[in-house]
Amino acid sequence: MATPITDPLHDELLWLEDIYGEEPLKWVSEQNLRTSEMLGTPAFQETFDRVLEVLDSTDRIPMVQKYGPWLNNFWKDAEHPRGLWRRTTLDQFRQDKPSWEIMLDLDELCRIESAEWVWAGALVRHPDHSRALLRLSPDGGDAITLREFDLTTNSFVEEGFIIPVAKTLFATWVDADTIYVATEIGPDSLTTSSYPRIVKRLRRGESLQDAETIYEVDAGHMMAGVDRDHTVGFEREILTDVVDFFHRKTSLLRDGAIVEIDAPDDTETGFFHEWLLILTKSDWELDGTAHVAGTLLSSNLEGWLAGDRCVDVLFRPDARSSLSDWSATRNHLTLTILLDVSSRIEVLTQLQTGWTRAALAGAPALHSVHALAVDADESDDIWLSVSGYLTPATLELTTIGSDSVETIKAAPSFFDVAGLIVEQHFTESADGTRVPYFQVGSSQLELDGTNPTLLYGYGGFEISLTPGYNGVVGRTWLENGGVYVVANIRGGGEYGPSWHTSALHANRLRAYEDFSAVARDLVARGVTSPAHLACEGGSNGGLLVGNMLTHYPDLFGAIACEVPLLDMRRYTKLNAGYSWIAEYGDPDDPEQWKYVKTFSPYHNLEAGQDYPPILFYTATSDDRVGPVQARKMAARMEAMTLPDVWFFENREGGHGAAADNKQSAHMRASVFEFLWNRVR
Numbered sequence: 001m002a003t004p005i006t007d008p009l010h011d012e013l014l015w016l017e018d019i020y021g022e023e024p025l026k027w028v029s030e031q032n033l034r035t036s037e038m039l040g041t042p043a044f045q046e047t048f049d050r051v052l053e054v055l056d057s058t059d060r061i062p063m064v065q066k067y068g069p070w071l072n073n074f075w076k077d078a079e080h081p082r083g084l085w086r087r088t089t090l091d092q093f094r095q096d097k098p099s100w101e102i103m104l105d106l107d108e109l110c111r112i113e114s115a116e117w118v119w120a121g122a123l124v125r126h127p128d129h130s131r132a133l134l135r136l137s138p139d140g141g142d143a144i145t146l147r148e149f150d151l152t153t154n155s156f157v158e159e160g161f162i163i164p165v166a167k168t169l170f171a172t173w174v175d176a177d178t179i180y181v182a183t184e185i186g187p188d189s190l191t192t193s194s195y196p197r198i199v200k201r202l203r204r205g206e207s208l209q210d211a212e213t214i215y216e217v218d219a220g221h222m223m224a225g226v227d228r229d230h231t232v233g234f235e236r237e238i239l240t241d242v243v244d245f246f247h248r249k250t251s252l253l254r255d256g257a258i259v260e261i262d263a264p265d266d267t268e269t270g271f272f273h274e275w276l277l278i279l280t281k282s283d284w285e286l287d288g289t290a291h292v293a294g295t296l297l298s299s300n301l302e303g304w305l306a307g308d309r310c311v312d313v314l315f316r317p318d319a320r321s322s323l324s325d326w327s328a329t330r331n332h333l334t335l336t337i338l339l340d341v342s343s344r345i346e347v348l349t350q351l352q353t354g355w356t357r358a359a360l361a362g363a364p365a366l367h368s369v370h371a372l373a374v375d376a377d378e379s380d381d382i383w384l385s386v387s388g389y390l391t392p393a394t395l396e397l398t399t400i401g402s403d404s405v406e407t408i409k410a411a412p413s414f415f416d417v418a419g420l421i422v423e424q425h426f427t428e429s430a431d432g433t434r435v436p437y438f439q440v441g442s443s444q445l446e447l448d449g450t451n452p453t454l455l456y457g458y459g460g461f462e463i464s465l466t467p468g469y470n471g472v473v474g475r476t477w478l479e480n481g482g483v484y485v486v487a488n489i490r491g492g493g494e495y496g497p498s499w500h501t502s503a504l505h506a507n508r509l510r511a512y513e514d515f516s517a518v519a520r521d522l523v524a525r526g527v528t529s530p531a532h533l534a535c536e537g538g539s540n541g542g543l544l545v546g547n548m549l550t551h552y553p554d555l556f557g558a559i560a561c562e563v564p565l566l567d568m569r570r571y572t573k574l575n576a577g578y579s580w581i582a583e584y585g586d587p588d589d590p591e592q593w594k595y596v597k598t599f600s601p602y603h604n605l606e607a608g609q610d611y612p613p614i615l616f617y618t619a620t621s622d623d624r625v626g627p628v629q630a631r632k633m634a635a636r637m638e639a640m641t642l643p644d645v646w647f648f649e650n651r652e653g654g655h656g657a658a659a660d661n662k663q664s665a666h667m668r669a670s671v672f673e674f675l676w677n678r679v680r
Contacts, residue, residue: 071089071090082110131160180201221244293496335348346358368468545564
């Protein structure tokens with residue numbers, strides 16, 4: 001008999017919020033041991049080995065960034081679990097086995113410094129590309145340090161720029177001896193969301209405290225941002241006042257003066273040569289002309305700053321299409337457009353007569369194609385990456401205006417696709433909205449309701465789930481005869497900004513209604529049945545599957561909930577949670593709490609309810625969502641004497657819950673073995 005929850009708002013588990021406290025970590029160790037014993041089977045070890053083989057494969061495509069003559073890449077494998085930062089030339093990259101120059105061996109650095117560094121990226125200086133600011137995390141979390149690195153000697157710069165570890169740290173090069181920095185500097189330097197509030201111009205040899213403040217935002221806003229456009233002839237400093245996740249004001253720093261771009265604060269702005277780009281996020285009437293949400297506009301920047309509101313429409317969405325992304329080459333803009341979640345690339349060129357449009361590339365049906373400029377400073381060369389659920393990625397090289405496309409790399413196949421097929425289906429949500437989903441499984445699937453099926457979703461922050469190859473899912477789920485399903489629910493960006501905004505705040509339940517509608521459609525079509533249907537999600541997707549647990553327990557046979565949000569009463573007080581009020585609402589506002597409570601799994605657990613088996617997987621070092629929500633949810637369910645509740649907390653890895661491939665393999669193997677053994 002479950003223990004009654006007499007007052008769901010009484011939080012008897014606040015002690016677990018002491019992330020590194022002795023008692024909470026003791027509880028974590030006990031849970032980890034219990035879960036490890038449950039998973040400690042020969043089958044788990046076999047799955048772990050097969051997953052790790054995928055992650056460590058040396059045949060994976062090494063994705064690169066071009067700086068001058070060099071193509072830079074960060075690489076992890078069995079011999080280099082923390083990774084190598086390395087570079088090669090394009091001629092070498094074309095070879096099956098390129099010759100790489102090692103710039104930094106992170107494993108060796110960890111040994112030398114007795115540290116556990118996790119790579120978080122590098123900021124290479126323009127235009128000479130001779131120095132970089134390396135972003136290193138001490139545990140895989142969002143907190144990082146910046147350290148200056150010499151790319152001519154492949155060594156750290158003595159007495160170079162070093163920015164201490166901070167929860168959130170932004171920087172950009174200005175010139176050889178100057179950077180802009182937004183970080184924690186002292187009292188009043190952070191916003192309520194724990195992000196930087198001020199931007200400093202830091203000159204070589206100066207201390208952060210003595211550096212000149214060039215920009216600051218209100219402490220109640222989310223953060224201050226800074227960037228520099230290095231395009232030759234169009235260099236500019238860009239300052240951003242991020243009010244919340246979906247509202248921001250963009251300004252230019254000109255001769256010491258801050259010049260604000262006059263545009264609605266829910267638009268997304270960008271720059272291409274002399275042009276200002278504006279992507280609308282809601283319907284906007286400009287000088288008597290209506291522009292629907294998701295429209296991309298361009299205007300001459302100097303004219304706009306002078307008050308001219310003449311614009312060109314570069315993209316206008318319709319009921320089936322949306323703009324996924326844009327990027328620039330030396331002379332062109334490329335647009336990535338989603339048509340019912342499959343992608344194509346268009347090229348826009350500004351001529352004296354106006355903008356012209358041409359198709360660059362399209363993906364096969366139910367595939368994705370991504371375009372990225374090779375080096376926008378010097379050419380119109382484009383990388384094209386094409387993949388699908390059953391199609392390993394290929395990396396192609398082409399030049400805009402050329403009919404020639406060169407295949408540079410092709411990823412290997414990690415699982416047998418014989419007899420498998422990808423389908424796209426549509427179903428109706430509770431309010432009649434048409435919701436798409438992808439289904440991957442046998443072409444001879446028997447619609448008898450017994451197929452082990454894994455349903456994955458996210459549904460938040462305007463993030464789209466597009467087709468892509470996943471060797472781990474193929475090896476663990478599909479090769480065993482399972483069906484894999486990805487739901488493109490509201491809250492995401494698959495159909496543009498309105499697809500996202502229709503599931504915010506009081507409408508959040510629409511995302512969960514969409515996901516449950518997909519689950520019901522799978523059952524109605526005979527693909528599976530609740531006893532054979534599992535679901536999985538992480539982060540905001542963890543909140544999604546947490547709501548499947550509490551609102552739709554009869555629909556699922558097992559749930560995997562990773563690095564999740566679950567306690568929506570206290571989420572604004574935990575880690576980076578305050579910054580997500582624009583997505584979910586403010587639980588400290590009594591009127592907003594009325595609806596936030598409806599999708600707070602921690603508060604919607606009911607005594608006596610039969611819940612499906614669930615595995616929580618998180619990380620101690622996750623400083624974005626944090627481990628405490630998963631801890632408390634698991635502990636509360638355990639106190640209800642529910643028999644099939646499991647918890648595992650990795651110590652490092654941050655919000656990804658893994659710092660290296662072995663840790664990633666452990667997470668993926670744990671999730672598969674747990675779900676498969678309960679729904680097969």
